[in-house]
Amino acid sequence: MQYLQRQERRRRLPPMHPNDDLPAAAEAWFDSWRGVLFASARILRIADRDMIEHDGFPLTWFDVLSRLADAGPAGLRMQELEELALFTRGGLTRLVDRIEGAGLVRREPVPGDRRGVRVVLTAEGRERHGAAFARHREVIEHVFGQRLTPAQHGAIAEALWPWWHDVAPGSAPRPA
Numbered sequence: 466m467q468y469l470q471r472q473e474r475r476r477r478l479p480p481m482h483p484n485d486d487l488p489a490a491a492e493a494w495f496d497s498w499r500g501v502l503f504a505s506a507r508i509l510r511i512a513d514r515d516m517i518e519h520d521g522f523p524l525t526w527f528d529v530l531s532r533l534a535d536a537g538p539a540g541l542r543m544q545e546l547e548e549l550a551l552f553t554r555g556g557l558t559r560l561v562d563r564i565e566g567a568g569l570v571r572r573e574p575v576p577g578d579r580r581g582v583r584v585v586l587t588a589e590g591r592e593r594h595g596a597a598f599a600r601h602r603e604v605i606e607h608v609f610g611q612r613l614t615p616a617q618h619g620a621i622a623e624a625l626w627p628w629w630h631d632v633a634p635g636s637a638p639r640p641a
Contacts, residue, residue: 501625508608515604520597525552526564527601530594533570533586540585542575569593 513524520527532549533540541549547557561584564570569590575581586594613621622629 504609508605511608512601512604516597516601519600520593522564522567522569522593522597525560526569527594527597528552529557529560529564529584530569530586530590531598533584534591534594534598538585540570540573540583542581542583546584564590 509524516522516524516527528551529546532546536545543557543561546561550557561570561572565572565584569587570584571587572582572584575583610618
């Protein structure tokens, strides 16, 4: 019923995309995509504001700190960090410069590679990331987790699993 109500509202709005003129069944994928996009943008704005207010750094920093925390004490080369970062592609060097200036990461030479540099968390970076992670989970639970039922969360997780795990659709079954 809600889907039909949304369709009726959309008919009154100017088209955003050529697919807006297609039958409802043919455009369900586009509604799904817009839902993911708009929900993500809204949640990320809320999470970013909260992180700046409570942790003193933006979500882009948290992303870098999280990748480094996941990598362990050896850290990551800049190229590896760039491949893993969710928010930042261009400008990663400047971003790491700012995070390093705040004392949360440091660059270290890679043994046996004169030009190689790894980025590692400092003790303060590890501590601040841990505190930010705990708060971030609370915020996401509040703005996303509590809004949907467990069944809805399961359906979303199942549907998005191939992207989350960088798997081509149909190429690898999801573990049970």
